[in-house]
Amino acid sequence: MTSMTPSPVAKGQLRSHVVTISAVIFAIALIFFFASSIQQRLSAIGLGVSFDYLLAPAGFSLAQSIIPLPPGSSNLAAIGVGLANAMVVALVAIIGSTLLGLLAALARLSSNPLAARIGRFYVNVVRNVPLLVFLVFLYLAFLSLPSPRVAAPILGSFYFTNRGIVVPGPEFSPLWTAVGFLLLLICLCARFMPSRPRLLISTMFSVAVVIILGTARYQVPSLVGFSIKGGATLSNEFAAMAFGIAFYFGAEMAEVIRAGILSVPRAQSEAAAALGLRRSAAFRLVIAPQALRLAIPPTINVYVNIIKSTPLGVAVGYAEIMTVTYQIMQNTGRAIESVIVLAIIFMAINAACSALLNGLDRGR
Structure with a gap:
């Protein structure tokens, strides 16, 4: 009969994830606390923070x-x-x-x-x-x-x-450059395939470079x-x-x-x-x-x-x-x-x- 008790390795990984998530939440809360305090103090002296200037x-x-x-x-x-x-x-x-x-x-x-x-x-x-x-x-x-x-x-x-x-x-050339970049995009997607056809990826990459530079x-x-x-x-x-x-x-x-x-x-x-x-x-x-x-x-x-x-x-x-x-x-x-x-x-x-x-x- 298989035991449902987590192994020590799984417990250690779970504990590590909990500590990491807790640290991230604490850091975010600390940043928001200091940002809110700075915003209130700047607003009190007429220097409120605003990002409207970006537009x-x-x-x-x-x-x-x-x-x-x-x-x-x-x-x-x-x-x-x-x-x-x-x-x-x-x-x-x-x-x-x-x-x-x-x-x-x-x-x-x-x-x-x-x-x-x-x-x-x-x-x-x-x-x-x-x-x-x-x-x-x-x-x-x-x-x-x-x-x-x-x-x-x-x-x-x-x-x-x-x-x-x-x-x-x-x-x-806009047309051939677009074709070359499309082949490069296909090569990038093919690298994440489970089988990873390396010869096909290398060939398509070479063809894309030749198309872009040769035309x-x-x-x-x-x-x-x-x-x-x-x-x-x-x-x-x-x-x-x-x-x-x-x-x-x-x-x-x-x-x-x-x-x-x-x-x-x-x-x-x-x-x-x-x-x-x-x-x-x-x-x-x-x-x-x-x-x-x-x-x-x-x-x-x-x-x-x-x-x-x-x-x-x-x-x-x-x-x-x-x-x-x-x-x-x-x-x-x-x-x-x-x-x-x-x-x-x-x-x-x-x-x-x-x-x-x-x-x-x-x-x-």
Whole structure:
């Protein structure tokens, strides 16, 4: 006869859930208590908290934005545009820091003394310089570049000028881009299927990337008169933010990747060598997959720090969410509400990153 008494493991899990739920309820009640007290005290002196200003017209425009901000848009729309600008910088910085960190980590682990010293010098120097100082220095360096009419093209297509960096710009076909993103959405949904057809997912992903990039038209910039025509222009503010954050956190990623590689037992590489695998094949097939699993938690932490570093764009005049929020605070005088909105947005982003971390940990 099966006993209906819960096992000790089930009792422990139930007790853990009860404690967690109780702590969350207590924290929410505490927040509401302090919020109510602050609201009453502010109302007593005529400074009540109100978020009606979010729907009021912004009254300003942004020089550069990923999403256009039409005249007469609300403050909430301006905050959304600033958030989009910040996320684009974060995405570019995440990709750049990961690639740069991988190169630096491999250089530090290299048997070549020169490569190891260069990697060590890069990590030690960059990690001891404040990010804000580095961003301002890089921004001033971009401003000291030559003017467009005297700038020499690099590789025949790239212009580095004091008005921005001009690169070949793609023009995507709306129809084929929609088809490509539909395939990417199908790939994302297929990853949650019980069977997980990996070959089909990989094939569809490759086809989607080929469709999106292969059907685009690329404009090559060229000097016409005293200005550069064609291509896409990256402002000095965007370049300083994206390249600066990527270069700075590349040193952090180098240490994360290096630690992940060194955490793999030496016996694994010896076993791969005993099987006759070359050093490159052993790293790709044996060492790298295990190091990737070990490096997932600290890697997500670095990505979260990259996202939280985007408000430093206010120091170089980049129109990210902190710059937009500061402008709204000056126009409306709603400092407390603006800080609360900014805090909620970043808390939501960090919560999403934490959920991603937990999902990757469960899938290891």
